Amino acid sequence: MMRLVLTISAAMLLAACGDKLQTSAGVKSDTSAFQGAQNSFVAPGWTPGDKTSWEQGLKARLQNTQNEYSKTK
Amino acid sequence: MARMKFVCDAERCIECNGCVTACKNENEVPWGVNRRRVVTLNDGVAGEKSISVACMHCSDAPCMAVCPVNCFYRTEEGVVLHDKDICIGCGYCSYACPFGAPQFPSSGTFGVRGKMDKCTFCAGGPEVNGSQAEFEKYGRNRLAEGKLPACAEMCSTKALLAGDGDVVADIFRNRVVQRGKGAEVWGWGTAYGSRQAGQPPAGAKS
Numbered sequence: 001m002m003r004l005v006l007t008i009s010a011a012m013l014l015a016a017c018g019d020k021l022q023t024s025a026g027v028k029s030d031t032s033a034f035q036g037a038q039n040s041f042v043a044p045g046w047t048p049g050d051k052t053s054w055e056q057g058l059k060a061r062l063q064n065t066q067n068e069y070s071k072t073k
Numbered sequence: 074m075a076r077m078k079f080v081c082d083a084e085r086c087i088e089c090n091g092c093v094t095a096c097k098n099e100n101e102v103p104w105g106v107n108r109r110r111v112v113t114l115n116d117g118v119a120g121e122k123s124i125s126v127a128c129m130h131c132s133d134a135p136c137m138a139v140c141p142v143n144c145f146y147r148t149e150e151g152v153v154l155h156d157k158d159i160c161i162g163c164g165y166c167s168y169a170c171p172f173g174a175p176q177f178p179s180s181g182t183f184g185v186r187g188k189m190d191k192c193t194f195c196a197g198g199p200e201v202n203g204s205q206a207e208f209e210k211y212g213r214n215r216l217a218e219g220k221l222p223a224c225a226e227m228c229s230t231k232a233l234l235a236g237d238g239d240v241v242a243d244i245f246r247n248r249v250v251q252r253g254k255g256a257e258v259w260g261w262g263t264a265y266g267s268r269q270a271g272q273p274p275a276g277a278k279s
Contacts, residue, residue, distance in 0.1 A: 027146045027156040028199040037203025037217035046219050055074040055237075057219050062236035065226050067244045069251070 076132075076151025077194055077216075078238035078265065079225070080245050081124045084255035085232035088113055088123040092224035092233050096127070099195065099223035100212025106176045108192040109224055125224070125233045128153065128174035128192035129264035136166035136175065150216070151238075152194040157210050162187035171263050194235070195222040238265075 034055070036048025046057035063070050088111050096102065096109045109127035130153045137145040137153065144159035145166075166189060167175040174191045197214030200207035207214055215222060225235035234241045249256045 027144060027159060030146070030148065030154065030197075030199040031202050031217075032149060033196060033202065033214070033216035035202060035217065036219075037214050038201060039203035039218070041203070041213075041218050043219035048219075054219060058074075058216075058221060059237055059240055061219070061221055062234075062240050062244075065221070066228075066231055066234050066236065066241075067247075068231055069244070069247055 074150065075238040075240075077130060077236065078151075078241055079127070079129055079194075079222075080234040080241050080258055080261070081126070082232045082234070082245065082248065082255070083122040083124050083257070083259055084248075084252065085230045086111065086123040086125060087230055087232070089229060091227050091229055092125045095223040095227035096192070099215070100193075101208075102190070102212065103178055106178045106190055108174075108176065108190065124259045125228075126172055126174075126260070127224070128170075128194075129172055129260055130192075130194055131264045132266055135169035135171065139165045139169040141165060146199075148196060150196075152196045152216075154193055154196060154198050154211075155189065155191070156199045157188045157190075158199075160188040162189060164189075172260065195220070 032051075034049070034051040034053075036042055042048065043057070043061070045060075046053040048054075090111050093107060093109050093111060097107070100108065102108055109125060111123055111125050113121055113123045115121045130151060132151070134145065134147070134153045136155075137147070140155075141163060142159050142161055144155045144157075144161075145153060146156070147153050162177060164175070164177060167173075167177065176190045177187055178190055193211050193214075195213055195215035197203075197207045197217065198211035200210060202214050202217040213223070220226070222235040225233045234244055245258065
C-alpha cells in the first residue's frame with residue numbers, strides 16, 4: 001500500500017518535469033531573399049547569394065514586366 | 074535598394090480580379106481567405122474607381138505594434154512578415170490594420186488553430202527559402218526566386234505595381250506626367266507616411 005502511495009505521489013510530483021517550456025523563443029530567423037530559394041523555380045539571370053546581382057535582377061524585371069512605357073518608346 | 078512597396082493605380086484598375094486569382098493560385102490560399110481583394114468605390118456610378126488591396130507592408134506597421142506575442146518581423150527589404158509558429162490567432166492585428174489585411178482561416182494548413190494569414194509580398198516566411206514547409210505555411214517565396222509578387226506581374230493593365238519603391242514611384246510618376254491626372258495613390262499616406270502620399274503636380278488637371 002505504502003509503495004502504491006509513493007509511486008502515485010512520485011508520478012504526480014514529477015509530472016511537470018515532462019512539460020515543454022511555455023516561454024516564447026521569438027521569431028525564427030529568416031534567411032535573406034537574395035540567398036536564393038531551394039527549389040527549381042529560381043529565375044535565371046542572377047547569382048543566388050550575391051545581393052547586388054539580386055537587386056539588379058529585380059529592378060530589371062520590374063522595368064521589363066511592369067513598365068510598358070519603357071517598351072513603347 | 075529601397076524598400077519594397079505596392080502601388081495601385083486607380084486610373085487603370087478595371088476590377089478584373091486577376092491579382093486576386095493570381096495570388097490565390099500562386100500561394101494556394103484556401104477557400105474563405107483572400108490575401109488580396111479588389112474594392113470598388115462608388116460602384117455603378119459614373120467615374121467609379123477600383124483599387125486592389127492587400128497588406129501594404131507599412132513603414133510603421135500597426136499590426137507589429139499591437140501583437141502581444143511579437144510574431145511579426147520586417148525583412149531588410151521592408152516586407153512585414155510573421156511567424157505562424159508564434160501567432161496565437163488573437164486577432165489584434167486585424168483590428169489594428171487600416172487595410173483589413175489579416176485573415177483568419179478556420180481550416181486547412183493555413184488555418185491550424187486559427188493562425189493569421191496575410192499577403193507576404195510573395196516573400197514566404199521564417200522557414201528555409203523555397204522549402205515545402207515554407208510553401209505550406211506561407212505560400213511561394215518569389216523574392217528568393219528572383220521574381221516579384223505574382224499579383225503585380227499578372228496585372229493585365231499594370232494598375233498594380235510592386236517592387237523597389239524608387240522604381241515603382243518612377244514608373245507611376247511617369248504615368249501621371251503622361252496623362253496629366255490621377256496622381257493620388259490610395260493608401261500610400263497611410264502605409265508609408267503622409268509625405269509619401271501622391272500629390273497632384275502643380276498645374277495638373279487632376
